[in-house]
Amino acid sequence: METYKKIIEDIYLELKNVDDIGKVANYIPELGNVNDKNFGIHITTIDKNSFGIGDHEKKFSIQSISKILSLTLAYKLEGEALWDRVDVEPSGNPFNSLQQLESDKGIPRNPFINAGAIVISDILVGHFKNPKEDFLSFCKGISNNPTLNYSEKVAQSEKKTGFRNKALCNFIKSFGNIKNDTEKVLDFYFHMCSLRMSCKDLSEIFLYLADDNFLCQKGKRILTESQAKRINAIMLTCGFYDESGEFAFRVGLPGKSGVGGGIVAIHPDKFCITVWSPKLNVKGNSYKGMLFLEKFTSKTESSIF
Ligand code: DON
Numbered sequence: 621m622e623t624y625k626k627i628i629e630d631i632y633l634e635l636k637n638v639d640d641i642g643k644v645a646n647y648i649p650e651l652g653n654v655n656d657k658n659f660g661i662h663i664t665t666i667d668k669n670s671f672g673i674g675d676h677e678k679k680f681s682i683q684s685i686s687k688i689l690s691l692t693l694a695y696k697l698e699g700e701a702l703w704d705r706v707d708v709e710p711s712g713n714p715f716n717s718l719q720q721l722e723s724d725k726g727i728p729r730n731p732f733i734n735a736g737a738i739v740i741s742d743i744l745v746g747h748f749k750n751p752k753e754d755f756l757s758f759c760k761g762i763s764n765n766p767t768l769n770y771s772e773k774v775a776q777s778e779k780k781t782g783f784r785n786k787a788l789c790n791f792i793k794s795f796g797n798i799k800n801d802t803e804k805v806l807d808f809y810f811h812m813c814s815l816r817m818s819c820k821d822l823s824e825i826f827l828y829l830a831d832d833n834f835l836c837q838k839g840k841r842i843l844t845e846s847q848a849k850r851i852n853a854i855m856l857t858c859g860f861y862d863e864s865g866e867f868a869f870r871v872g873l874p875g876k877s878g879v880g881g882g883i884v885a886i887h888p889d890k891f892c893i894t895v896w897s898p899k900l901n902v903k904g905n906s907y908k909g910m911l912f913l914e915k916f917t918s919k920t921e922s923s924i925f
Pocket residue numbers: 682683684685715716734778785813877878879880904905
């Protein structure tokens with residue numbers, strides 16, 4: 621941990637005041653109210669050592685990072701049958717694209733683009749009587765954090781403006797790949813994306829993807845080794861939408877971004893690291909977050925390649 625700590629401190633100081641050419645997402649109006657100077661990093665290793673710097677304990681909107689948690693729960697419930705409803709191929713398109721659904725007959729390319737995460741939401745809505753409550757308790761059961769919660773403000777803000785997601789959900793329903801009421805599915809999806817966590821919370825909750833022996837608070841495994849390997853594989857190939865290749869090329873770890881400016885990256889068998897900096901590049905991924913992780917894996921030689 622001492623080596624990681626020194627390197628994280630050095631890169632943090634180097635990047636803290638660099639000119640950030642990114643832009644805060646404001647297509648969900650409530651996200652535009654964040655202080656764009658926030659910058660935090662937290663790492664947790666599989667032997668439970670941890671280190672954080674900057675705004676690493678401030679909670680922010682995790683947005684698409686939540687798609688890893690919904691995928692995890694749906695995979696536990698459905699097993700391999702899940703892949704009949706959503707594919708595992710990179711889309712090469714923006715996260716909110718409708719384009720490929722027509723020729724792909726309503727089967728989204730992967731669970732991390734919005735289309736795929738909406739199908740996963742449908743699966744969870746179909747499984748639970750109170751999907752929002754049950755999903756939240758699932759997340760609390762993995763993390764050490766009883767304060768974990770949705771932001772009603774962010775969820776309502778997205779509900780008012782989420783016309784593309786509404787279009788996606790209705791379009792997929794026209795192919796029969798949404799089974800439940802679209803309002804219910806979207807309400808779940810908007811709440812899921814509104815989850816608030818800090819870099820510290822995130823680097824702890826996703827340890828189950830780094831540590832084959834991870835047990836939740838109740839002493840149970842979250843996923844089988846094979847399932848965890850597969851989710852890491854989808855993160856590596858699809859976690860950054862049409863910038864997934866670039867992230868693998870520059871950083872070399874499975875990861876997932878969100879339009880709140882967070883990025884989670886996993887080193888299987890070593891650690892989970894999270895960076896938060898709200899200004900996004902044109903592909904919707906944190907500008908400084910990517911830069912930080914590129915420098916971090918280069919200096920620590922911790923890319924998986
Ligand atoms: O559906 C949306 O557009 C947002 N709730 C989540 C998008 C997102 O985080 C994409 N990530 N980089």
